[in-house]
Amino acid sequence: MNNAIKSPIIIVGAGAAGIGMGILLKRLGLPFVIIDKGEVGASFLQWPQETKFISPSFTGNFFGAVDLNAVTPETSPAFTLSTEHPTGRQYAKYLKSLVEHYDLPVVTDVEVENFDYDEHDDLPFVLDTNQGMHFASHVIWAAGEFQYPHYGNFKGAEHCTHYADVWAWSDFIEDDNLCVIGGYESGVDAAYQLSRLGKKVTLFDGSNQLNFHSSDSSYSLSPFTRDRFNSVKSHIKVVNAKVMSIEKFDDGGYTLTTSEGEKYSTNTAPINCMGFDSSTKLIEHLFEVEDDHLKLNALDESTLYPNLFLAGPQVQHDKALFCFIYKFRQRFGIIGEVLSERLDGDKKLRESIIELYKQNQFYLDDLSCCDDECHC
Template sequence: MKKHLHITHTRVLIVGAGPAGLGVSLALQRAGVTDQLVIDAREVGAAFRAWPNTMSLLTPSFYSNAFGLTDLNSIDPDTSPADFLHTQHPNGEGYAKYLEAIVSHFQLPVRPGVKVTSVKKESARFIVQSEQGEIHADYVVWAAGQFFHPRDHDFPGAEHALHSSRVPDWSALEGDEFTVIGGYESGVDAALNLVHLGKSVRLISRGEPWASDDPDPSRSLSPRTLDRLRELLKTPEKAGLIEFVKNTTIKSIEKGPGFWTLRDQDEIPLATTTRPILANGFHNGLGIVSDHFEYDESNNPIFTEEADESTRTPGLFYSGPALVHRNALFCFIYKFRARFGVIAAEIATRLGLPEVEANLKTYADAGFMNRDLDCCTNCECAIDPDDAETPEPASFAQL
């Protein structure tokens, strides 16, 4: 039975009850916006609950809020997943519990199980159609996330592979030899988990991210992942189970009787007797609102630098890992949270609320209200990856 949605009008509607949506909701609450609603097609932190059971956050959690250094994985200046969960790298289930605690403690107006089917703007208001009825809003913040939008149809035959996001337990996969397509975080994570189970893995990557020295963790492997690789390679029997295939782009996959054939950019075939693992990331998650945004030459959605608002549909804001400004990626929680206060301040000001800046001072002090995008782009981490030099180690064992 479908739940009946009683609310038909709200000043601000937030779509998505993950860290991006709840973070903006908290900032709006601090700015004085009480008439708001957060909806989600599933539940609070649903994407984190769907993570493979061995996956955990790359960025470390450490409670240092009292010293003015907010936990990297927190979604507001006053809480800490490390303090709440007593772990440095929360797993998906743990982080979802942290988000649930946020909702409960701050009494955020969250309605789970409300799936949006369309968003349109008529005059000065949005009409959002859901399976539970119509919602009218003055402003919409799209924070639906990416995890449930895997890139599993990017090339011919990609559907024959198993996307890494759809593996709840690596130990449940049958077979002894695996091919993983994608050499960044999710691909290396898949390879590490399989090798630790005694499986042999061929890791195929378009570039050579394990050798990149780009200081931006959004463009290279994170220090934690590199540490995990170094630790694995210290054990000869495990090091011998992983093969690194660099500068190779898989263009197609063909399914045969009991085997799969992968073809690269030179039409060279690679055969595997187990279903290939696809670890090529996710779509931007804009989904049904994608037509409400403009796109650049790289097909990245364009947001205003003033407040991450659509340049095509005023009043529609975005919060989440698809945020890009001036070639700087905001795809980690500690990055896109820097704009929570910016979005909240803009909406609260347009609603005519008093003392917005004063109410959000703690957000500004904690780095949750970053309006100076030069700090993110005039540095080494914003260099064009095409201009970056990539070292050529003789082997990965040099790490």
């Protein structure tokens, strides 16, 4: 196949990070192409049907408080979708409306399978895809996490249904006694959704997340999740032990054994909510790795290969995790500004757009604020 894309900038991923970055680059007048293995908002389209955003959307934009789930300063999912907690499918609609409005160059069904660097070429980043080789001098990796489910390291994990593979919670209508593994956001969401359907749910919260409180939403359950859990908690059995193994029997049943040696039986594949790995496993050979995450310089760029940037929830600087949209969008301005400088973008345009991004908290360069606790 010979559909080679050659572009000064390729953005990999048409999710919240890729589309948000694309809009900024378009406004800066820079040349780029966005590629995605699926369609715009593909990850959001794969969320379980009833699952909603935990961070609220609200139309505060014109009083300086941009909707927490917006990826550009002048838009608001609350306004576009008329809801406070969009479902994944609704949010994908918001992203698609942005692509149309800003007329972004998105090429769909292009999956990056390998990624390399050829120092002898003008366009040294080589993206080996299912549609042939693509080449760029600058890459923004925004391929997210959702499509890379994490099953955990316990024996029998493969017998589970992962949260990312649930199409709709109503698909469990025939089942009764359900086991959910993992007490963080997706586990509590699963337990809540199933309990609302009248199911008997056992939630295995091995790291005691339900009782952990921090003022940083990256580390502890959101208020929306706690409210929902509290509304059904009398119907959920919480087990504060890790699942160590799952055995599957010929009659279709399963037995879970915990770190306390207790056994639990169910006739339905346990629902695995151990989170997500990262698409960054496809690019980690081009980065230094530090404490399990990619090491970035102050511009969210590889410390080994200049002009390779990371955008999205995998961005981490020390303890500051940028795992929510309202967090990682604050790094868009940093990447946009440096790309405009390096590619000789229009200086006046750059200054005015970056100023706009700064005024709207889409440009965070002082990370000292990200490592503190609220006082009340």
